[in-house]
Amino acid sequence: MKKNIKIIAITLIVVLSGFFLSGKLEASKNEVVLTATPITVSPKEEPAILIEKYPEEATKEVRHKLDSLLKRINKRHDFHGAILVAKNGKIIYNNQIGYADFKKKEPLNEVSMFQLASVSKQFTAAAIMLLNERNQIQLTDTVNTYFPNFPYENVTIKNLLNHTAGLPKYFWIAEHKWQQEKAPSNSEMMELLESSNVQRYFKPGRNFDYSNTGYFVLASIVEKVTSTSFGTFLKRNFFEPLQMKNTYVYSFENDSVKKNQLDGYRLYRGWRHLKINNTVNDAVVGDKNVYATIEDLFKWTLGLNNGKLLSKESLELMHSEGETVYGRKFPYGFGFRINTKGQKNIYHYGKWNGFSTGLTQYLEDDLVVIVLEHTSYNAMKSLNKKIKKIVAENFNV
Template structure:
């Protein structure tokens, strides 16, 4: 009898051990499954397009428009147009290399020029959310020798700092053979103390200097170069595989990286080389494709980079210290009236022209990148908007 009881206890212990192992295993499997789900969510998903049957008319009109601008106005670039997160139109026009007659394609990478500023602003806002800085911190907190002592991060972001143009310093005071880096230009600002345009916060004046200083703050706070930081925090998480920061004479040329051109004697295309200003980053020098830029704006707007609350700051017009609104948020120009709002930025540098237009009321995004010194991006954007408004209705899809 006692032996029978012992056997029962033994079997009962075995049952509990096996059951415990089963529960433990199922918890581990569940945890492993959660990781796989997260990985699935973070995968580089292909672009989602509207059905071809519903975009046929608008695509015909848009294709006709861009072909006309290619032939008549020397447009050589890429475009992507999307509404409500789905692509309406995507195409390339013209040459990547004018001598070889190779065509622009999905792998052609364009200099964004001033459209780069939105990545600088987003980097500052990432550090702001991480508690590494405050928007009303003065620049001297990070660079004690900075000569414009009252200037704040916020004023740099919305172009109310009044800082002088660093281009002038580089072109008139830089004596070395190589182009200056951000650190070297920050040292020059401190050394020469060029007169500012106005006292901090008094007015609005679009400033490349302000955005190179912001990128320098990112480098100082993180102890990383700016390109590595945006790659870690923005480009890689959003699977922007063809996007990078390029510093002239310091970084190697990447695959697909285009040169900028200008028309020479009305028919030839002359390549535009680098300048003394081209190793500075923050105000320019991000390279990308239209597809990557669409990933960027979708990721930014969906909360993958910064919170919705912080994004609202980015898309809100700044103010002077006299409470006058300025036409700029953080890294984006803002145009608004009682009926509509446009959040956008254009750029032009060394033969490249770039544009990222957001029409929030219509959930419409238009991204255009070009590299032959095209001069009518505003006109082109207006025509694109007119065609989409008159030829496409997303509610029917």
């Protein structure tokens, strides 16, 4: 009898141990149900922006035409750069031609990183709109709200965004008033503005005058409000969320040069490419100095348009024409130029230290054309039109 009790006890222990090792007991009315402990598997992280491409067969003809165009402008016009064309959010064409480094004869590749020049301004405008959405700033705030000693009163953030502030050119001020060998940073340039006694062009809101000064001041406001560098703010809020791994803000003398970061060149005597040296204006950011690959710049366009970064209302403001206090409209929004003649398109071009850049969105066609170049190419507008014509004639989707 004792032997049987012992056997039963051992059996119960084994059975119950099995229950606790392999699962858990759940009471449901008069039942005992054994449920296996689920194995937790971390889901595969989905990319924030999925880059899609059209099938090769569908793009064969248009790729052939664009390849021919790329070879032609390389040979005839010394074009050394990259072109990306996308329709309906999917890439039709993405290619590059020419050299990254002329001395080493290294060719450009898909991870070559171009200085975006004034195409950088849309990142600055987006940063401001994000702070506006977070109620950290208001577009009607004046610069003096954040920099009490700013010498040009009544300049609002909106004036800076749409180039109606009337501020003097900081390039000239840096070249004539800066006394140190090291190029000034944003904070140093803001201090120089305060002490330079250079007159503004007009009172805020009266005219449109394209201004690099306004956009470096905007970047300085971002730094002041967030207590972080402009580059870090863009990285955390835009570049990392969109997995733009080859995009960053670069300030000469303050940041290290990255692998695949390109230099700008100019052609000397029709055959020799000379590297363009940095200047006293190259440490200031906000008006320029975002570097990116062409595919990262496409990710940016997708992310901005599909609401991953900003609200629809903010984007509409960025894409809306500006207006003076007298009611005169002009074709610039916040960080974007606007063409309303014929088919509306949103675009921006840039030129700086040998880099020529262009990002154009044809809204009705849902067509994006991006061109990045680094040997002082000077026919960006004409090239853009040729690309659009080739796509229209050879790609029907």
